[in-house]
Amino acid sequence: MSFSLGPRLDLRQSQSLVMTPQLRQAIKLLQSSNLEVVAFVEEELERNPLLEREENDAPAEPPPDERHLGDTPAPREETPLDLHDTQNLYEATEAPAGGRAGGSGFEEDDRGIDELARERPRSLRDELAEQARLAFGDPGERLIAGQMIAMIDAAGRLPVTDAAIAAALGCAEAMVAGVRRRMQRFEPVGLFCRDLAECLAVQLAEKNRLDPAMQALLDNLDLLARRDLPALLRLCGVDIADLTDMIAEIRRLDPKPGASFDDTPAATLVPDVLMRRAPDGSWLLELNPETLPRVLVNRGFHATAHVAARTREEKAFLAEKLQSANWLVKSLEQRASTILKVSAEIVRRQDGFFQHGIAHLRPLILRDVAEAVEMHESTVSRVTANKYIATPRGTFELKFFFTTAIAGTSGETFSAEAIRHRIRGMVDAERPDDILSDDAIVEVLRQEGVDIARRTVAKYRDALRIPSSVQRKREKAAPVF
Known part of the structure; x- marks a missing residue:
C-alpha cells in the first residue's frame, strides 16, 4: 500500500442559507412596533431621495370589502370577526411625475430661546x-x-456614607x-437619605411627629412588612389604636420623594392594532393609522434624474x-398584512375573552396560530x-x-392566565375568619374541574404577589394594612 502526498484540487458542491442585509432588515421590521418602524422610515426618507412621505390629512375611507373570519351567525354577544383589507392601511403608491422628492421641510418656529428653555421641564438636579x-x-x-446632588439616585x-464622601473630597466627615x-x-423633604427608614424619619421630624414610639416602628419596618x-x-x-394611627401616618409619607422629578417621563403606550365593533356587531381590526408611515416611490423624480445622470456611478x-x-x-405592505392576519387569528381564538x-x-x-395562518412559529x-392591541377590554400585548x-379533570383544558385570575378572585373574596390555604385553593379548583398541583398554586400565588395564608390572616385581622 502506498500513499501519495501532494496538492490536490477538488470541486465540491454544497448548499447554504445566506441572509441578505435586506432580509435581515425585513425581519427586524416585522418584530418592531409601529413607532420603531416610523423611526426607521424617517431615516430612510433622509437617506433615499426617491422616497417621499405622503402628506395627506384626509381620513382614509374604509375598504369596500372585508374578509369575514367567522361564518357562524350569533347575537351581539357572540359575533364573528371581520378583518379590514390592507389596501388603505399602508398607502405605498407611486408619486406623479414631477413630484418633489425627499421629506418635508422644517416648519418655522418663531419662539425665542428663552421661551423654549422655560418649556423644558426642570429636573430633580436642577431644583x-x-x-x-x-x-x-x-x-x-x-x-x-454639588457632589451629593451628582450622586443622588432617581x-x-x-x-x-459620609465618611466615603469626605474621603473623596478631602474634607471633614x-x-x-x-x-x-x-x-x-x-x-421635597426626605432626599439624600441612606435608606427608607431615614427618609421616613426626616419627613416625620419635619412634622414634629418623630417620637420614640414612631422611631421604634421605623427601626422595625421588616416586622411591619410581615x-x-x-x-x-x-x-x-x-x-x-395608637399603632393603627402611626401606621396610617407612615402610609401618608412619600417613600421616594425624588421620583416626582424623574427626567424621563413614562412612555405612552401606543397600540399597534385597533379593534372595534362594526355596525352589525362584528369585530373589525386595523393597524393604528396614527403611527403608520405613508411613503411614496417618486418615479417621476427618478426618471428626471436618470436622464440627467452622466456617469455609470450616478446611474448605479x-x-x-x-x-x-x-x-x-x-416590506411595509407585507408587514401590515402579516400583523393583521396573525392578530385576527388571535382574536378569533380568544373570542370568549x-x-x-x-x-x-x-x-x-x-x-x-402558526398552523392556522400557515406561517412558521418564529414568524x-x-x-x-x-x-399591542387596543380592545374594548383594554390594551394588551399580543403575547398576553x-x-x-x-x-x-374531564379531559378539557384551561388557560393558566384564567386560573391565576380565579385564584386572585378567591383570595379577594376571603373573609377574615376563613383564609384559604394553598391546599384549600387546590380543592376548590379541582371541584371546578381543574387538575392542578399545590406547588403550581403556590407558584401562581407568588407571581401574583399574594402573601401566604398566614400573612393574609394577619393582614385581614388588621384592616389598617
Whole structure:
C-alpha cells in the first residue's frame, strides 16, 4: 500500500442559507412596533431621495370589502370577526411625475430661546442645585452639596456614607454630615437619605411627629412588612389604636420623594392594532393609522434624474436607491398584512375573552396560530413581539393571549392566565375568619374541574404577589394594612 502526498484540487458542491442585509432588515421590521418602524422610515426618507412621505390629512375611507373570519351567525354577544383589507392601511403608491422628492421641510418656529428653555421641564438636579445656591454660602459646603446632588439616585436616595464622601473630597466627615442634614430638608423633604427608614424619619421630624414610639416602628419596618402586630405592639409600647394611627401616618409619607422629578417621563403606550365593533356587531381590526408611515416611490423624480445622470456611478446610485425604495414599500405592505392576519387569528381564538372576560381566556401557543395562518412559529413570535392591541377590554400585548394549558379533570383544558385570575378572585373574596390555604385553593379548583398541583398554586400565588395564608390572616385581622 502506498500513499501519495501532494496538492490536490477538488470541486465540491454544497448548499447554504445566506441572509441578505435586506432580509435581515425585513425581519427586524416585522418584530418592531409601529413607532420603531416610523423611526426607521424617517431615516430612510433622509437617506433615499426617491422616497417621499405622503402628506395627506384626509381620513382614509374604509375598504369596500372585508374578509369575514367567522361564518357562524350569533347575537351581539357572540359575533364573528371581520378583518379590514390592507389596501388603505399602508398607502405605498407611486408619486406623479414631477413630484418633489425627499421629506418635508422644517416648519418655522418663531419662539425665542428663552421661551423654549422655560418649556423644558426642570429636573430633580436642577431644583436641588438652585436650592443649594441659596442655602450654602461657604465654597466648601457648596462643593459637598454639588457632589451629593451628582450622586443622588432617581428615588432621591444617597446610600453613600459620609465618611466615603469626605474621603473623596478631602474634607471633614462632620462637615459632610452637616451638609447632608440641611439638604435632607430641601424640597421635597426626605432626599439624600441612606435608606427608607431615614427618609421616613426626616419627613416625620419635619412634622414634629418623630417620637420614640414612631422611631421604634421605623427601626422595625421588616416586622411591619410581615404584619407582625404583636411584636410591633411590644416594641413600640403602644396600644392597637395608637399603632393603627402611626401606621396610617407612615402610609401618608412619600417613600421616594425624588421620583416626582424623574427626567424621563413614562412612555405612552401606543397600540399597534385597533379593534372595534362594526355596525352589525362584528369585530373589525386595523393597524393604528396614527403611527403608520405613508411613503411614496417618486418615479417621476427618478426618471428626471436618470436622464440627467452622466456617469455609470450616478446611474448605479439611482438604481440602488430605486431598488431600496421598492423593497421598503413591499416590506411595509407585507408587514401590515402579516400583523393583521396573525392578530385576527388571535382574536378569533380568544373570542370568549373579549365577550365574557378573562375567565374565558383559552390556552393558546404559537404553534396553534402558526398552523392556522400557515406561517412558521418564529414568524408568529416576531409578529407578536412588542405589539399591542387596543380592545374594548383594554390594551394588551399580543403575547398576553398566549398562555399554557392546565389539564382538566374531564379531559378539557384551561388557560393558566384564567386560573391565576380565579385564584386572585378567591383570595379577594376571603373573609377574615376563613383564609384559604394553598391546599384549600387546590380543592376548590379541582371541584371546578381543574387538575392542578399545590406547588403550581403556590407558584401562581407568588407571581401574583399574594402573601401566604398566614400573612393574609394577619393582614385581614388588621384592616389598617
